[in-house]
Amino acid sequence: MRYVAPTRETLERSVLASPPLSHWSDFAALIDGPVWPAVDALNALLPGDSDVRFVTQDPSLLSDGLHYEERIARHGAIATRPENWHDLFNAFVWLRHGALKRALNARQMTEIALMGPRQRSRAQCALTHFDEAGMVVSLQDSAMLDAWDAHDWHTLFWTHRDAWRDGRARVDVFGHALLEHALTPGKLLVGKALVVMGEGDANAVCSRAIAAGAVLNDPQELRPLPVSGVPGWHAGTMEASFYATAPCFQPLRAGRTYPAPLVGRIGA
Known part of the structure; x- marks a missing residue:
C-alpha cells in the first residue's frame, strides 16, 4: 500500500x-x-x-x-x-x-x-533503495554486528542498549522516503543500511565506497535495520518484549547473508 x-x-x-x-x-x-x-x-x-x-x-x-x-x-x-x-x-x-x-x-x-x-540494473536498484530508505550505521563492537547478522534484535538493541545511548553505536538516517514515513507518529521504521566498523566519519567512508563502486552493486548488499528498535526511537523500546513482538523485527531468511562491513578509522 x-x-x-x-x-x-x-x-x-x-x-x-x-x-x-x-x-x-x-x-x-x-x-x-x-x-x-x-x-x-x-x-x-x-x-x-x-x-x-x-x-x-x-x-x-x-x-x-x-x-x-x-x-x-x-x-x-x-x-x-x-x-x-x-x-x-x-x-x-x-x-x-x-x-x-x-x-x-x-x-x-x-x-x-x-x-x-529505460532499463534498470541491479546496481541501480541498490542505489535507489539506499537513496530512498538508506541509513549509515557506525559500530565499534563486533558482537553487535554478529547479532545483526543473525537478526538477533534483542541482543543488538536491548543487550547493547548502552552502546546506542552513549554513541558507540550510531545511526544516521539518509533516505528521504524514510524521513517522510517518520511524519506518522509511532510508525515502525525499517531502513536499508550500510555499516561501518570503527570510528571516524562513517558518511565519508560510505561516500568514497559508493563512488568507487565498492558497494551498492546489488540490493542484497544492504542490511535491513528496524531502526525503531534503537533505544529511545520508539515508545516500545522501554520494554524487552518489544523486540519479540513488534512486526518490524523479522527473523533471518534461510540462506540470507550479508557482506563484510566497511572499515572506518580504528582507535581514537
Missing part, C-alpha cells in the same frame, strides 16, 4: 521531537513553518559555490526529456515538486549530505550509460 503522509495542517508536531526527525532540527522551521518553503528558500541554504540547485518540477522542466539523474549530472538541476514532503526531505539530504548524494548520482549515471534510461 502506498504511503500517504499527513498534510502540513494535520501534522502531529510531536514527531519533530523524536528521532529521526529530531536529528534534523536545523531544518525544523522549514518543516513546521506556516507555509511550504519555495525552491528559492532551499537554494539560499546552498553554499555560494554549489554546483547544484533546486528547481521546480513542472511540465516545462520535464519537457527536456531527461532522466531525473541526468538533469542533475548535466545541469545541476534537482527537480523538486512544490508542497511535497518527499522532495522537501530530499532537499534536506542534499543540503547535509551532498557528498553522498553526488556519489549516488555519479554511479546512477554510469549505470544509465550502460543500461539506457
